[in-house]
Amino acid sequence: MVKKVLKFGGTSVGTVERIQHIAHIIKKEQLSGNKIIAVVSAMAGKTNELINLSNEISDEFNKRELDVLLSSGEQITCALLSGALLKLKIKAQSWMNWQIPILTEGEHANARIVNMNTEKINQFLDDKGVAIIPGFQGISNKGDITTIGRGGSDATAVAVAKIFNADTCEIYTDVDGVFSTDPNKIPVAKKIEKISFDEMLELSSLGAKVMQSSAVQTAMMYDIPLEVRSTFTERKGTKIFSQENIDYTKSVTGVAYSKDDAKITVIGVEDKPGVAANIFEPLSKAQINVDMVIQNISSDQKTTDITFTVKRDDILKTKKILKNESKINYKQIIQNEKVAKVSIVGAGMVSTPGVTYRMFRALSDEGINILAISTSEIKLSVIIDEDKTLAAIKKLHTIFDLD
Amino acid sequence: MVKKVLKFGGTSVGTVERIQHIAHIIKKEQLSGNKIIAVVSAMAGKTNELINLSNEISDEFNKRELDVLLSSGEQITCALLSGALLKLKIKAQSWMNWQIPILTEGEHANARIVNMNTEKINQFLDDKGVAIIPGFQGISNKGDITTIGRGGSDATAVAVAKIFNADTCEIYTDVDGVFSTDPNKIPVAKKIEKISFDEMLELSSLGAKVMQSSAVQTAMMYDIPLEVRSTFTERKGTKIFSQENIDYTKSVTGVAYSKDDAKITVIGVEDKPGVAANIFEPLSKAQINVDMVIQNISSDQKTTDITFTVKRDDILKTKKILKNESKINYKQIIQNEKVAKVSIVGAGMVSTPGVTYRMFRALSDEGINILAISTSEIKLSVIIDEDKTLAAIKKLHTIFDLD
Numbered sequence: 001m002v003k004k005v006l007k008f009g010g011t012s013v014g015t016v017e018r019i020q021h022i023a024h025i026i027k028k029e030q031l032s033g034n035k036i037i038a039v040v041s042a043m044a045g046k047t048n049e050l051i052n053l054s055n056e057i058s059d060e061f062n063k064r065e066l067d068v069l070l071s072s073g074e075q076i077t078c079a080l081l082s083g084a085l086l087k088l089k090i091k092a093q094s095w096m097n098w099q100i101p102i103l104t105e106g107e108h109a110n111a112r113i114v115n116m117n118t119e120k121i122n123q124f125l126d127d128k129g130v131a132i133i134p135g136f137q138g139i140s141n142k143g144d145i146t147t148i149g150r151g152g153s154d155a156t157a158v159a160v161a162k163i164f165n166a167d168t169c170e171i172y173t174d175v176d177g178v179f180s181t182d183p184n185k186i187p188v189a190k191k192i193e194k195i196s197f198d199e200m201l202e203l204s205s206l207g208a209k210v211m212q213s214s215a216v217q218t219a220m221m222y223d224i225p226l227e228v229r230s231t232f233t234e235r236k237g238t239k240i241f242s243q244e245n246i247d248y249t250k251s252v253t254g255v256a257y258s259k260d261d262a263k264i265t266v267i268g269v270e271d272k273p274g275v276a277a278n279i280f281e282p283l284s285k286a287q288i289n290v291d292m293v294i295q296n297i298s299s300d301q302k303t304t305d306i307t308f309t310v311k312r313d314d315i316l317k318t319k320k321i322l323k324n325e326s327k328i329n330y331k332q333i334i335q336n337e338k339v340a341k342v343s344i345v346g347a348g349m350v351s352t353p354g355v356t357y358r359m360f361r362a363l364s365d366e367g368i369n370i371l372a373i374s375t376s377e378i379k380l381s382v383i384i385d386e387d388k389t390l391a392a393i394k395k396l397h398t399i400f401d402l403d
Numbered sequence: 404m405v406k407k408v409l410k411f412g413g414t415s416v417g418t419v420e421r422i423q424h425i426a427h428i429i430k431k432e433q434l435s436g437n438k439i440i441a442v443v444s445a446m447a448g449k450t451n452e453l454i455n456l457s458n459e460i461s462d463e464f465n466k467r468e469l470d471v472l473l474s475s476g477e478q479i480t481c482a483l484l485s486g487a488l489l490k491l492k493i494k495a496q497s498w499m500n501w502q503i504p505i506l507t508e509g510e511h512a513n514a515r516i517v518n519m520n521t522e523k524i525n526q527f528l529d530d531k532g533v534a535i536i537p538g539f540q541g542i543s544n545k546g547d548i549t550t551i552g553r554g555g556s557d558a559t560a561v562a563v564a565k566i567f568n569a570d571t572c573e574i575y576t577d578v579d580g581v582f583s584t585d586p587n588k589i590p591v592a593k594k595i596e597k598i599s600f601d602e603m604l605e606l607s608s609l610g611a612k613v614m615q616s617s618a619v620q621t622a623m624m625y626d627i628p629l630e631v632r633s634t635f636t637e638r639k640g641t642k643i644f645s646q647e648n649i650d651y652t653k654s655v656t657g658v659a660y661s662k663d664d665a666k667i668t669v670i671g672v673e674d675k676p677g678v679a680a681n682i683f684e685p686l687s688k689a690q691i692n693v694d695m696v697i698q699n700i701s702s703d704q705k706t707t708d709i710t711f712t713v714k715r716d717d718i719l720k721t722k723k724i725l726k727n728e729s730k731i732n733y734k735q736i737i738q739n740e741k742v743a744k745v746s747i748v749g750a751g752m753v754s755t756p757g758v759t760y761r762m763f764r765a766l767s768d769e770g771i772n773i774l775a776i777s778t779s780e781i782k783l784s785v786i787i788d789e790d791k792t793l794a795a796i797k798k799l800h801t802i803f804d805l806d
Contacts, residue, residue: 016459053483056419058490065489068497069482072475079472080456086468087461094471098501099546143502 003035003125003166007135007157011174012231013077014044022172022231023084026130030090035125037164039135039157040081042073063108067137067147071097074134074153082132091129095121097145102138102156110149113138113159122164133160154215162222169224171211172231177238178203178210180402181255181393188403192253193236196243199253202345202379216240243347251352252400255393257342261291262312263371263383266322268331271304278327279306286321288314292341292374292381303331307372309383312337339371340389343381344396350377362399366391406438406528406569410538410560414577415634416480417447425575425634426487429533433493438528440567442538442560443484445476466511470540470550474500477537477556485535494532498524500548505541505559513552516541516562525567536563557618565625572627574614575634580641581606581613583805584658584796591806595656596639599646602656605748605782619643646750654755655803658796660745664694665715666774666786669725671734674707681730682709689724691717695744695777695784706734710775712786715740742774743792746784747799753780765802769794 006029008022022038030036050069054061078094085092100121104111121131135153140146148155154171161169175183176191178200183189195203197220204213210228219226220242229237269275276295283290293308310318315337322328349355359380363370368391372383384392397403409429416422425441433439453472457464481497488495503524507514524534538556543549551558557574564572578586579594581603586592598606600623607616613631622629623645632640672678679698686693696711713721718740725731752758762783766773771794775786787795800806 016456020460050479053419053479054486057423057483057487061486062489065482065485065497068485068499069479072478072482075475075478076453076456076472079468079475080460082468082471083457083464084460086465094468096471096501096548098499145499 001033001035002168003037003164004029005037005039005157005161005164005166005169006172007039007153007170008041008081008172008231009153009174010041010044010047012172013040013042013081016080018231019077019080020084023081023088023090025172025231026081026085027088027090030128030130036130037121037125037160037166038081038130038132039153039160040074040077040132041135041153042070043077046073046076064144067108067145070147071134071137071145074136078132078134085130085132091127092132093124093129094132094134097134097137098139098143100133102133104138104140104146104148106146106149108144109147111138111140111146113148113156113163116160116163118164152212154212155218158215158218158222158224158226161224162218166224168227169219170227170229170237172229173210174231175210175228176230176233176235177228178240178254180253181397182257185390186393186397188397190402191235192238194239194241195253196347197240198243198378199345199347200240202343202376203254203256210238211240250346250401251348251355252344252346252396252402253348254345255342255396255400255402256345257340257389257393259340259386259389260312261309261339261341261383262315263307263309263336263339264315264318265305265307265334266328266330266332267305267334268303269306270329271302275304275328276306278325279322280308282321282325283310283318286317288318288321292372292383294372294374309339309341309372336371338386339383340386341381341383342389342392342396343379344400345379346400347378349380356380358399359396362395363392366395368392368395404436404438405571406440406567407432408440408442408560408564408567408569408572409575410442410556410573411444411484411575411634412556412577413444413447413450415575416443416445416484419483421634422480422483423487426484426491426493428575428634429484429488430491430493433531433533439533440524440528440563440569441484441533441535442556442563443477443480443535444538444556445473446480449476449479467547470511470548473550474537474540474548477539481535481537488533488535494530495535496527496532497535497537500537500540501542501546503536505536507541507543507549507551509549509552511547512550514541514543514549516551516559516566519563519566521567555615557615558621561618561621561625561627561629564627565621569627571630572622573630573632573640575632576613577634578613578631579633579636579638580631581643581657583656584800585660588793589796589800591800593805594638595641597642597644597649598656599649599750600643601646601781602748602750603643605746605779606657606659613641614643649750652751653749653804654751654758655747655749655799655805656751657748658745658799658803658805659748660743660792660796662743662789662792663715664712664742664744664786665718666710666712666739666742667718667721668708668710668737669731669733669735670708670737671706672709673732674705678731679709681728682725683711685724685728686713686721689720691721691724695775695786697775697777712742712744712775739774741789742786743789744784744786745792745795745799746782747803748782749803750781752783759783761802762799765798766795769798771795771798
C-alpha cells in the first residue's frame with residue numbers, strides 16, 4: 001500500500017467544478033488502494049482578495065492578524081473538497097492547522113513547519129479515509145495562527161510527505177510538468193520526464209515557475225521524490241528525484257530565461273578587500289535582490305569594475321543607494337535596462353566537455369552579443385540584449401538536442 | 404470600570420469602511436475607560452456566498468464540513484477588525500473559537516455554547532486590550548468546529564456577556580432600536596426607549612426581527628441587560644431588561660404584525676379528549692409551525708370547530724396531512740389564505756383594564772372584521788383580512804398613544 005501526498009494549487013481548486021474534478025482524481029487514487037493525504041491551496045484569487053481587504057485598512061496590516069485572515073482561504077477549500085469527496089461516497093475529513101496541529105517556528109508570514117502530530121490522521125488513513133490538510137499555514141508554539149513564507153502550499157506538501165513518511169508527493173498544477181524551456185514561447189519545448197532536484201532548483205530559480213524553490217530544497221534534503229503533473233489532463237508529469245537515480249543521455253536538460261533584469265556596472269572602484277561588501281551590504285538591507293555578480297581583473301591593479309544584475313523595478317533605488325553610500329568610491333555607473341538572462345541547465349554538463357564553448361559559438365552564430373557570463377556546476381548563464389532572448393532560447397534549445 | 408460586550412452584525416461589518424467605522428466606535432468606548440469584548444458576524448452576504456458554494460457541491464452537504472466552511476466568515480471579520488483597531492493605535496487581538504476555546508454541545512449547525520475559558524482574555528482586558536471574538540461558532544468536546552443554530556452571533560454575544568460577567572451587552576445593528584411598530588409602514592412609529600425581556604420576546608416572535616429570540620431568552624434567564632442600537636447613528640438605542648426595572652406609563656408598548664399567514668378551520672370534529680392532539684401531532688412531525696389555535700365551545704356538545712394559523716407556504720402540506728390522517732374525523736375544512744396577524748404587546752396590559760375592549764372597538768370603528776382572537780398575559784393578537792393590516796396597525800398605534 002502506497003502512501004501519497006497530493007497537493008492541489010490555487011487554479012486546481014479555483015471553482016466548485018474544479019474541486020469536484022479533483023475529488024474524482026482523489027477517488028481514483030484511493031480506490032487504487034493508496035493512502036491519500038491531500039494538501040490544498042486557497043481557491044485562485046482568494047488570497048489576493050483577502051490581501052486587498054487588509055490593504056484597504058492598512059498598508060502595514062498587523063502580521064499576526066494578517067495570518068488569521070489569510071489562513072481562512074485554505075480552510076474554505078478543505079471543507080469544500082471534503083464535502084465533494086463525501087458526496088462521492090469517499091470517506092474524507094478536513095483537519096485545520098490547529099486540529100492536527102501543524103507546528104511552526106519563525107515569524108508571522110514567514111514561518112517554517114517543524115512538526116505535525118501524525119497519530120490521528122494515520123489512524124484515519126488506516127480506516128480508509130482521505131485526510132484533507134490546508135497548505136500554507138500552521139500554528140506557533142504560543143498557539144497563534146501562522147502562515148508559511150516561501151514555498152507556501154508546496155512547502156506544506158513536502159513537509160507532510162516527510163513527517164508522514166509518504167512514498168511520494170505529487171504536485172497537481174495547471175501545467176503538464178517541467179518543460180525544457182517555456183512552451184508558450186518555444187512551441188518545440190518538450191516536457192521533461194525526469195529531472196534531478198539540483199536541475200529543478202536551477203530551473204525554478206531561473207524563472208520556470210512550476211514549483212517553489214524552497215519546497216524543492218526540502219524535498220532534496222529529505223530525498224522525497226516529487227512529481228509535477230497537470231490537474232486537467234491525464235498525461236504523465238515530470239518526476240523530480242535525486243541525481244544518482246537519473247540516467248543522463250543529454251548534457252543539457254533545459255533552457256531557462258528571466259526577463260525584467262537590468263545590468264549595472266560600477267566602473268573604477270578601488271581594488272581592495274571589502275569593496276564588494278560595501279556595495280552589496282546596503283543593497284541587501286534595502287531588500288534589493290542582486291542576482292549575477294561579475295568582477296573583472298583590474299587592468300591597472302588599482303581599480304576594477306563590478307557588474308551585477310537586479311530586477312528592473314529596483315534600478316532607481318539601487319542607483320540612489322550607490323550614490324548616497326559614502327563608503328563607495330567609483331568613477332562612473334553604467335546601466336542597461338533592457339537585458340535578459342538566458343541559462344542552460346543540466347546535471348550532465350559537468351561530465352560533457354565543450355558545453356560552454358558550444359553555447360558561446362551558437363550565440364555568436366546568431367549575432368548575439370554576450371554582455372556577462374556566470375557559471376555554476378550545472379548551469380551556465382549569459383546576459384544578452386533583451387530583444388535577442390527568443391532567438392537565443394530557440395538556438396540553444398536546438399543545438400542541445402531539446403527540440 | 405464597566406465591562407461591555409459589543410456585538411456587530413453582518414451589515415455593520417459589511418464593508419472595509421464599515422469595519423473601520425466600528426473600530427472608531429470601539430475606540431471611543433475603550434478610551435472612555437470601558438473594558439471591551441467585541442463579538443462579530445461574518446460580513447453581510449459572506450455566509451450566503453459560502454452556503455451557495457456548498458449547495459453547488461451537494462444539497463446535503465456534510466454538516467461537519469459545512470461548519471468548517473461557514474466558520475471562516477467570522478474569522479475574516481475578526482482579523483480585519485483587529486487590524487483596523489491596531490491601525491488606530493488601540494491594542495487589540497482576535498481570538499478564534501479554538502483559541503479561547505468556545506465549548507459547545509449539540510449537533511453540528513445547531514450547537515449551544517456551554518462554556519468559555521476567560522483567563523487569557525480577562526488578562527488581556529486588564530492590560531487595556533480589546534478582545535475580538537467570532538460569533539456563531541465554537542468547538543465540540545471532540546475538537547470539531549461547530550456553529551450555533553438559533554440566535555447566531557446574538558446568542559454568542561449574550562453567552563460571552565454571561566460567562567465573562569459583563570455589565571452590559573450592546574447589539575449594534577442597522578436599525579435605531581426596537582420600534583412601537585414597523586417604521587417602514589407607519590411613519591409615526593416611535594423608537595421604544597425601554598422594554599422588558601417578555602415584551603421583546605413577544606415583539607420579536609411577532610415579526611420585529613431586530614434580535615434573535617433565543618438570545619433574548621438567554622439574556623432574560625441570566626438577567627443580562629441588553630441594548631439594541633444603530634451602528635450608523637449616534638442615537639440612543641432601546642434598552643431591554645427585566646420587567647421590575649421598568650416604570651410603565653403606557654399600557655401598550657408596541658404593535659406588531661406578521662404577514663404570510665393562512666387560517667384553516669376544521670369544522671365538525673368530535674368534541675372529545677385527544678382530538679386536538681390527533682390534529683397537531685402529525686403537523687408537528689412534518690415541521691409545520693402552527694401559530695394561533697382557537698377552539699370554540701361546541702353548540703351541539705358532540706362536535707366542535709378548531710381554527711389555527713400556519714405559514715401560507717405550508718397550507719397545501721397541512722391539508723394533505725389532515726386528509727390522510729385516519730385518526731381525524733371532520734365534516735369540512737375551510738381555509739383563508741389572505742389573513743394577517745396584528746398584535747398589541749405591553750407588560751402594562753395586565754394592570755390596565757379595558758385594553759381588550761378598546762382594541763376590538765377601534766378595529767370595529769375602522770370596519771375591520773376580527774376572524775380570530777388569541778390572548779396572553781402581555782399580548783393580544785387578532786387575525787384579520789390581509790388588506791386591512793395597515794389600517795389596523797395605524798388605528799391601534801394611535802389609540803394606544805404610540806404616535
